[in-house]
Amino acid sequence: MRTDVAIIGAGPAGMLLGHLLLQAGVQAVVIERRDRAYVEGRVRAGVLEQTTVGLLERLGLDERLRREGLVHHGTNLVHDGRMFRVDMHALTGGASVTVYGQQEVMHDLFEAAEARALPVIFDAEETRLHDVTSASPSVVWRREGIETRLDCDFVVGCDGYHGVSRASLPPDVLRTFERVYPFGWLGILADVPPANHELIYANHERGFALASMRSATRSRYYIQCAADETIAAWPDQRFWDELAHRLGPEAGSAVVRGPSFEKTIAPLRSFVTEPMRHGRLFLAGDAAHIVPPTGAKGLNLAAADVAVLSDALVAFYHDGSESGLTGYSDRALARVWKAERFSWWFTGITHRFPEMDGFARRMQVAELAYIEQSRAAQTALAENYVGLPL
Ligand code: APR
Ligand code: PHB
Secondary structure, three states: OEOOEEEEOOOHHHHHHHHHHHHOOOOEEEEOOOOHHHHHHOOOOOEEOHHHHHHHHHOOOOHHHHHHOEEEOOEEEEEOOEEEEEOHHHHOOOOOEEEOOHHHHHHHHHHHHHHHOOOEEOOOEEEEEEOOOOOOOEEEEEEOOEEEEEEOOEEEEOOOOOOOOHHHOOOOOOEEEEEEEEEEEEEEEEOOOOOOOOOEEEEOOOOOEEEEEEEOOEEEEEEEEOOOOOHHHOOHHHHHHHHHHHHHHHHHOOOOOOOEEEEEEEEEEEEEEEOOEEOOEEEOHHHOEEOOOOOOOHHHHHHHHHHHHHHHHHHHHHHOOOHHHHHHHHHHHHHHHHHHHHHHHHHHHHOOOOOOOHHHHHHHHHHHHHHHHOHHHHHHHHHHHHOOOO
């Protein structure tokens, strides 16, 4: 088999890139380890920056998103039991975010792949990358016992944190930077109306809580928990009680309870790989960087990476220009580090850290009080939350 660009991984990064290339007449094949139902079924965050929405619009994939997505002009913070609103729309000169679950994004991307004949190979096992520093790399995988080799001009690793692509960079080239947070997020989905029409991020003595949603009838809630916590320790009743308590009297009393149908614990990590290119291998999305979920930047960062990379690849195929490809890593990393900073900072001011002493706690209280009172501080939060320019 032969194609222009081999894409490893059919998560948001890989599927968006595949569609962007197809639209520009560049051939791509997406190779995915799992099946479609598995990839589509993974519950992740659901806040899209305007740039991400713009990318879906450019692909003609925004029809359902415009119909079903919830446009949010503000977000809320709770500290000391009090809630205040950050009017992102007013502070940023009209920007907003759209609440639309990653599962919905994946569904739209897979449906369009079928309709537009973007080749996606599911259930690919033992994927291996070859000759990525030569002019003719290849990817080999096994499916139903048969080995296939795909020759290509470029390989893009969109295979997430646990993929094979990053591991193909030689250790003397690869630099990684990491923070592991000493806690996790316990998240649930329930078919109950959300506590508020916008999101609520709460800092409480007992730990962080987040009220989010998927629709007017489906809520998504999280509470900070110990890194080694078990789901069995959190029956619904205990979860709802703790959530309502941490959200404070105003937001907590608005929580509508019901049976949860999804309950998972996710670890929190900040992680960046440099560079994001080696020869003809490019990394994008979680393969290159991870953010803690506070601020919901993961999917948006993946979308920003592939927006930059697809422009560079298309320029190469259309007019032979290599400057976009050469500049990709630096350009993507400049944005990645800013999103890393925001996610790390937002996690830091909203969570309880086990090692926190009285001083550290008072710094948090002072910072939240400052944000509550300062238009400048709220503007800084708002412009990062809605997404920095590409
Ligand atoms: N071969 C082929 N595919 C692989 C391999 C492999 N060896 N290893 C992993 N994959 C696939 C995974 O099964 C997954 O479907 O790569 C895909 C990577 O998808 P994500 O982990 O979602 O990463 P990305 O597309 O970069 O998305 C970034 O979306 O899922 C969220 O938390 C993520 O918010 C982040 C954003
Ligand atoms: C979510 O809805 O899952 C969500 C929203 C905002 C975040 C993280 C997750 O910051």
